[in-house]
Amino acid sequence: MLELDGLVRRYGDVVALDSLTFTVPPGQVFGFLGPNGAGKTTAMRAVFGLVALEAGTVRWKGTVVSDRDRRRFGYMPEERGLYPGMKVGEQIEYLARLHGLSPADARTATVRWLERLGVAERSGDKIEALSLGNQQRVQLAAALVHEPELLVLDEPLSGLDPVGVDAVGSVLVEQARAGRGVLFSSHQLDLVEDLCESVAIIDRGHLVAHGPVEELTLGGQPRLVVRVAGDWAGQWATTLPGVTISRAEGGAVRLVLDGGTDPQDVLRAAMAAGTVEQFGFERRRLSEVFRESVA
Amino acid sequence: MKYVIPILVVAAGVRIWLRMRSRAKRRAGGAPGGAAPGASGGVGGALATSPAARLVARVLDATGDVGLVARREVRERLRTRLFRISTLIVLLAVAAAVIIPVLTKGSTTPTRVGVVGTLSGPLRATVRITGAEVGGKVTVVPEASQAAAERALRAGRLDVALVDSRRLVVEKSLSPTDTSTTAEVVRALSETVALQAGLQGAGIPPLEAAELAHPRPLPIEALVAAPSKTKTTERTTETFGLIFTYVLLSQYGTWLIMGVIEEKSSRVAEVLLSTLRPRQLLAGKVIGIGTVAMLQAALIVAVALGLGAAVGSSLIHGAAPLALVASLVWVFLGYAFYCWVFAAGGSMADRQDQVQALAFPLMLPILFAYIYSLIELGAGSPSLLIKVLAYLPPTAPFAMPTLVGLGVATWWEFAISVGLSLVGIVLVARLASSIYYRAILRTGGRVHLRDVLRTELAPTVR
Numbered sequence: 001m002l003e004l005d006g007l008v009r010r011y012g013d014v015v016a017l018d019s020l021t022f023t024v025p026p027g028q029v030f031g032f033l034g035p036n037g038a039g040k041t042t043a044m045r046a047v048f049g050l051v052a053l054e055a056g057t058v059r060w061k062g063t064v065v066s067d068r069d070r071r072r073f074g075y076m077p078e079e080r081g082l083y084p085g086m087k088v089g090e091q092i093e094y095l096a097r098l099h100g101l102s103p104a105d106a107r108t109a110t111v112r113w114l115e116r117l118g119v120a121e122r123s124g125d126k127i128e129a130l131s132l133g134n135q136q137r138v139q140l141a142a143a144l145v146h147e148p149e150l151l152v153l154d155e156p157l158s159g160l161d162p163v164g165v166d167a168v169g170s171v172l173v174e175q176a177r178a179g180r181g182v183l184f185s186s187h188q189l190d191l192v193e194d195l196c197e198s199v200a201i202i203d204r205g206h207l208v209a210h211g212p213v214e215e216l217t218l219g220g221q222p223r224l225v226v227r228v229a230g231d232w233a234g235q236w237a238t239t240l241p242g243v244t245i246s247r248a249e250g251g252a253v254r255l256v257l258d259g260g261t262d263p264q265d266v267l268r269a270a271m272a273a274g275t276v277e278q279f280g281f282e283r284r285r286l287s288e289v290f291r292e293s294v295a
Numbered sequence: 296m297k298y299v300i301p302i303l304v305v306a307a308g309v310r311i312w313l314r315m316r317s318r319a320k321r322r323a324g325g326a327p328g329g330a331a332p333g334a335s336g337g338v339g340g341a342l343a344t345s346p347a348a349r350l351v352a353r354v355l356d357a358t359g360d361v362g363l364v365a366r367r368e369v370r371e372r373l374r375t376r377l378f379r380i381s382t383l384i385v386l387l388a389v390a391a392a393v394i395i396p397v398l399t400k401g402s403t404t405p406t407r408v409g410v411v412g413t414l415s416g417p418l419r420a421t422v423r424i425t426g427a428e429v430g431g432k433v434t435v436v437p438e439a440s441q442a443a444a445e446r447a448l449r450a451g452r453l454d455v456a457l458v459d460s461r462r463l464v465v466e467k468s469l470s471p472t473d474t475s476t477t478a479e480v481v482r483a484l485s486e487t488v489a490l491q492a493g494l495q496g497a498g499i500p501p502l503e504a505a506e507l508a509h510p511r512p513l514p515i516e517a518l519v520a521a522p523s524k525t526k527t528t529e530r531t532t533e534t535f536g537l538i539f540t541y542v543l544l545s546q547y548g549t550w551l552i553m554g555v556i557e558e559k560s561s562r563v564a565e566v567l568l569s570t571l572r573p574r575q576l577l578a579g580k581v582i583g584i585g586t587v588a589m590l591q592a593a594l595i596v597a598v599a600l601g602l603g604a605a606v607g608s609s610l611i612h613g614a615a616p617l618a619l620v621a622s623l624v625w626v627f628l629g630y631a632f633y634c635w636v637f638a639a640g641g642s643m644a645d646r647q648d649q650v651q652a653l654a655f656p657l658m659l660p661i662l663f664a665y666i667y668s669l670i671e672l673g674a675g676s677p678s679l680l681i682k683v684l685a686y687l688p689p690t691a692p693f694a695m696p697t698l699v700g701l702g703v704a705t706w707w708e709f710a711i712s713v714g715l716s717l718v719g720i721v722l723v724a725r726l727a728s729s730i731y732y733r734a735i736l737r738t739g740g741r742v743h744l745r746d747v748l749r750t751e752l753a754p755t756v757r
Contacts, residue, residue: 048569050736052750067572075569079738081562086371097363098570142566 364579533700536622555641688719
């Protein structure tokens with residue numbers, strides 16, 4: 001388990017991290033969200049000791065992260081970092097060696113990961129000769145080649161086409177299923193919702209929401225989707241007390257209920273208005289949770 | 296007891312050879328799938344198969360992460376076409392500098408003296424010695440008659456004819472300003488042959504006459520000693536050494552600055568520093584590029600000495616080879632001093648196009664020391680300034696060899712300068728690496744020195 005505990009970092013007057021605290025459990029894909037400049041990159045760099053913290057500690061399995069621990073972490077920074085003029089295969093092999101693999105293991109792991117990510121045939125090419133998407137895959141191979149216990153990936157999905165997103169996504173899920181910690185940041189909230197079991201949302205360096213996606217999206221006021229035959233605009237609901245129409249789409253009306261409103265009363269009102277074709281509870285989208293959290 | 300050391304040396308040599316052989320076999324047999332031997336593990340390039348490069352790779356292997364970083368540097372540098380071509384050009388220039396002076400020296404042709412009539416043994420010896428005294432060589436050619444000798448003169452087969460030991464005949468009259476070897480030989484012959492003939496005519500036996508015509512010259516003592524022949528050679532060698540040191544320091548300094556900027560601007564430094572300490576990355580880079588620099592320097596000196604020995608160059612006479620090897624010491628010390636400065640400079644840039652702007656101020660002390668040392672070496676006597684510069688670590692790599700070339704440095708002065716350089720290297724390494732640690736991860740524009748020194752160190756550095 002990775003624990004970020006009370007991290008503080010300021011750049012002049014700008015607060016990058018403001019007592020940031022959350023934990024990343026192993027065996028889960030963990031999303032790290034926040035608007036631009038919220039401090040996500042600073043927090044991720046802090047895991048690798050690349051930021052001088054004013055306060056707080058980063059712990060791995062209960063103890064302060066050591067150099068030895070970091071060797072077993074995989075990192076993909078936001079601004080990708082590979083030697084432009086070095087050959088793909090040699091570069092991955094070199095990074096594997098720096099993470100402590102033997103020459104033979106480094107070679108085998110390099111071949112395996114380049115194949116897994118679909119760039120094996122580019123092994124002998126220089127990085128600068130690759131498309132941005134392929135560079136991204138190579139960068140991911142660099143983070144994975146030493147079978148890390150914890151993956152920290154800063155915006156791993158940006159710049160990828162849908163096929164690439166699927167490929168990377170399946171690797172992240174697979175790594176989590178193997179019991180590893182996977183922390184990744186993203187702006188693509190729909191993708192995060194599909195991929196992640198848990199998320200942390202930060203704003204101005206401070207944690208604003210944290211927990212399993214399931215709980216976060218179920219939280220807040222109850223939501224209903226109701227479709228009454230013939231009433232496309234949801235007129236029947238406009239006069240209901242304690243109910244707000246958030247959206248009416250194709251005849252289906254999305255309703256947000258006040259705390260005291262009984263969903264059964266809403267059902268009865270709908271039945272009174274006509275034939276009920278659809279009635280169900282709906283979860284919030286993660287993007288809504290995000291907007292509400294950082295508002 | 297006296298056999299113990301040789302036996303140990305031989306045993307160690309055999310062991311290293313056996314290990315190299317078994318490793319070579321393993322590589323040859325254990326690389327399925329067409330992986331080229333040495334493609335990933337070896338130092339690569341042209342030197343990959345040489346035992347020296349394998350030894351370097353093994354030493355670097357033994358040093359863990361720093362060794363891995365250094366090995367990558369060595370491999371990538373040796374692989375570049377720029378390195379191979381520049382090495383070739385430097386070696387050709389060295390070969391030319393060694394061979395051309397020998398060729399031009401060897402091209403002086405002997406003065407051909409035609410002899411009409413008989414020439415006594417002592418007089419023949421006098422003719423030869425006279426030639427040697429004025430720095431030329433004399434070949435004596437018998438001619439049947441004066442007419443034949445004159446034909447030979449006109450045809451250019453002779454330079455001068457001695458007729459009956461009484462007259463000298465040349466094709467064209469000698470100008471008083473003609474200082475060619477032939478003219479000098481003719482003038483000297485006209486005096487000594489006449490003197491010797493006169494002495495013999497006065498009844499002095501030929502052998503004594505020859506001795507009288509060639510008295511042993513009085514020794515000449517000068518209050519100010521002229522530079523001896525070997526001193527001149529040493530100065531030439533030191534000039535060569537200064538150029539060599541300058542070329543290598545500026546080349547490898549620029550490589551370091553570019554290497555650091557490459558890692559910083561491509562952000563690969565962030566990936567590397569997530570698992571390495573900055574000091575490991577810096578040390579690996581400095582050692583790797585330094586290894587390439589010293590390999591190239593050693594190759595240049597070896598080629599210069601080898602060629603010098605082969606063609607009989609003055610480069611291998613007297614103290615000149617020692618001076619050449621001593622310049623290797625100064626290349627090493629110069630690199631060890633400046634590598635930190637260049638690495639720190641590189642870490643303050645943000646983009647590749649800032650190389651020139653950053654390298655120039657760092658090159659200034661090197662450029663100053665180099666040019667000033669060349670001037671001093673040419674002038675022949677050392678000034679006070681060069682004597683001071685010889686003890687300052689930034690300028691010692693040029694100024695101290697200059698004093699050696701001028702023959703005014705004692706061994707202990709040399710040793711003090713080396714010692715001060717070592718102290719300077721430790722100090723500059725500490726300062727420059729602390730700048731590097733703070734600047735390498737700072738992106739978004741060129742970093743300024745005062746900002747860097749105020750920055751707090753990240754935990755991995757502490």
